[in-house]
Amino acid sequence: MIDEIDRRILMILQDNARTSNADIARAVAMAPSAVLERVRKLERKGVITGYEARIDPSKVELDLTAFTFVKTDEPVGAIDTGQQLAGVPGVQEVHYVAGTAAYLIKVRAPDTRSLADLLKVIGRLSTVRDTNTTVVLQTVKETGALPLGALPQPGE
Amino acid sequence: MIDEIDRRILMILQDNARTSNADIARAVAMAPSAVLERVRKLERKGVITGYEARIDPSKVELDLTAFTFVKTDEPVGAIDTGQQLAGVPGVQEVHYVAGTAAYLIKVRAPDTRSLADLLKVIGRLSTVRDTNTTVVLQTVKETGALPLGALPQPGE
DNA sequence: CCTGAAATTCGAGGCTT
DNA sequence: AAGCCTCGAATTTCAGG
Numbered sequence: 001m002i003d004e005i006d007r008r009i010l011m012i013l014q015d016n017a018r019t020s021n022a023d024i025a026r027a028v029a030m031a032p033s034a035v036l037e038r039v040r041k042l043e044r045k046g047v048i049t050g051y052e053a054r055i056d057p058s059k060v061e062l063d064l065t066a067f068t069f070v071k072t073d074e075p076v077g078a079i080d081t082g083q084q085l086a087g088v089p090g091v092q093e094v095h096y097v098a099g100t101a102a103y104l105i106k107v108r109a110p111d112t113r114s115l116a117d118l119l120k121v122i123g124r125l126s127t128v129r130d131t132n133t134t135v136v137l138q139t140v141k142e143t144g145a146l147p148l149g150a151l152p153q154p155g156e
Numbered sequence: 157m158i159d160e161i162d163r164r165i166l167m168i169l170q171d172n173a174r175t176s177n178a179d180i181a182r183a184v185a186m187a188p189s190a191v192l193e194r195v196r197k198l199e200r201k202g203v204i205t206g207y208e209a210r211i212d213p214s215k216v217e218l219d220l221t222a223f224t225f226v227k228t229d230e231p232v233g234a235i236d237t238g239q240q241l242a243g244v245p246g247v248q249e250v251h252y253v254a255g256t257a258a259y260l261i262k263v264r265a266p267d268t269r270s271l272a273d274l275l276k277v278i279g280r281l282s283t284v285r286d287t288n289t290t291v292v293l294q295t296v297k298e299t300g301a302l303p304l305g306a307l308p309q310p311g312e
Numbered sequence: 313c314c315t316g317a318a319a320t321t322c323g324a325g326g327c328t329t
Numbered sequence: 330a331a332g333c334c335t336c337g338a339a340t341t342t343c344a345g346g
Contacts, residue, residue, distance in 0.1 A: 002216070010216070013209035017173045021341065034313050036342065047215040052208050052300050053169035059203040060158065060166070062302050065251065067223070067260060082296035090303045094296040095221065104223060104290060108302055134260060140238035140250040144208050144300050146218050146264055147246045176341095178320060190333050192322060 002047065005030070007148055009038060010047070014145040017051040052144065061110045065136040070103040070122060071129040081127045090118050158203065161186070163304055165194055166203070170301040173207040208300065217266045221292040226259040226278060227285040237283045246274050 002010075005028050012019050012027060021032040021039075028035065042048045057063060072081045079096060085105055086094045093106035109115040119131055158166075161184050168175050168183060177188040177195070184191065198204045213219060228237045235252060241261055242250045249262035265271040275287055 007216075010209070010211060014211060015208075017207035017209040031314060032341075033315085033343085037313080045215070046212055048209050049212050050210045051173035052171075052210060053166070053173040053204050054206045054208060054300060055166055055170065055302055055304075056202055056205050057302055059201070060302060060304060067251075067253075079294065079296055082294075086297035089305065091297070092300070092302075093298045095223075095292040095298075096294040096296060097223075098291045098293055103296075104292070135254045136251040136260070137254055138235065138238075138252040140235055140252060140259075141242035141247070142249045142251075144210060144248070146211050146213055146216060146248075148211075148216060149245070176320065177322085187334055188320080189322065189335085193332080196322095 001045075002042075006038060006042060006047075009035065010042070011148050013039070013048070013051075014148070057108060062108045064109045064111060064115055065139060066107045066109070066115060067134045067136070068105050068107060068119065068122070069097075069132040070105060071131070072101050072103070072127045073129055074101065074127045076101055081125065084125055084127075085122065088118065088121055090114070157201075158198075162194060162198060162203075165191065166198070167304050169195070169204070169207075170304070210300075213264060218264045220265045220267055220271055221295060222263045222265070222271055223290045223292070224261050224263060224275065224278070225253075225288040226261060227287070228257050228259070228283045229285055230257065230283045232257055237281065240281055240283075241278065244274065244277055246270075 008028050009024060012024055021035045024035045025032040039048070057065070070081070070085060074081050082094050082096055082103055085091055085103055090108050091105050092108055093104075095104045096102075097104050107115065107118060109118055115133075115135075119133060122128060122131060164184050165180055168180055177191045181188040181191045195204070213221070226237070226241060230237050238250050238252055238259055241247055241259055246264050247261050248264055249260075251260045252258075253260050263271065263274060265274055271289075271291075275289060278284060278287060
């Protein structure tokens with residue numbers, strides 16, 4: 001379904017979504033229009049789901065990152081609460097995780113006061129039992145790029 | 157430093173990094189070249205740090221997402237271990253978090269076996285004391301887009 | 313996957329504040 | 330100096346073969 005050339009195109013676009021077709025074409029030794037055709041097909045197949053500009057949070061007054069475990073009352077399998085959490089401004093990610101029915105969410109806020117407000121909004125949702133927040137002090141690495149190349153070897 | 161037009165441009169590019177200058181120009185009622193000039197300046201100032209293509213993990217055999225707390229021995233303030241963690245293939249994010257000297261990392265793998273391999277590699281790092289992994293069962297929302305618009309209001 | 317025409321990019325240069 | 334505009338050659342993108 002996805003051949004070696006597609007993988008190389010995906011790696012290039014993950015690294016820089018604005019790489020020109022001409023440059024990609026040179027890298028994979030094809031005509032620019034053929035590259036474009038492959039990219040469009042990858043988009044249609046849902047392999048590429050979009051293109052995002054990455055913004056430095058500190059440059060737009062969003063210095064606070066936090067991860068919050070949200071425990072809920074809802075029946076196992078339902079993700080109603082998840083949808084509600086996803087709709088709260090400042091919530092970047094919502095993952096349903098193993099263990100006690102809970103979500104792990106990633107949150108951005110300008111400061112601790114805003115974070116408190118955000119957690120208050122979440123705490124008010126009817127199915128939310130409690131929350132447990134871990135504040136990030138420093139982010140060493142942060143990328144959406146998937147490991148399309150080599151994965152770690154067991155080693156032994 | 158960043159005016160209202162810049163904010164609108166950033167919002168558009170966060171949503172779709174490949175939006176043409178012509179389209180952005182229409183949206184903000186300016187000439188395309190002026191938009192380009194602003195984008196270049198935002199890049200130079202470090203506000204825009206890059207452009208990433210988003211790929212559906214399930215379409216490239218990466219169905220497993222996990223968050224792992226990594227406790228270390230290293231002195232407070234050092235992020236040496238963090239750099240090492242960032243270099244492990246499959247590790248997307250590395251955050252130094254409050255509490256006991258620990259990192260929270262986000263990890264991608266094709267399956268549980270690969271995840272185990274990855275955790276084995278991490279466990280072998282000399283400064284790593286132990287790890288605690290939470291596996292994601294379902295991802296409801298996942299975006300790198302920052303909340304540039306409205307943030308949640310306290311409400312009361 | 314390649315060729316050719318319409319749309320877009322993005323630099324140069326000029327105008328206004 | 331800073332910001333926007335118009336203009337035109339290089340590039341991107343789409344239709345068709």
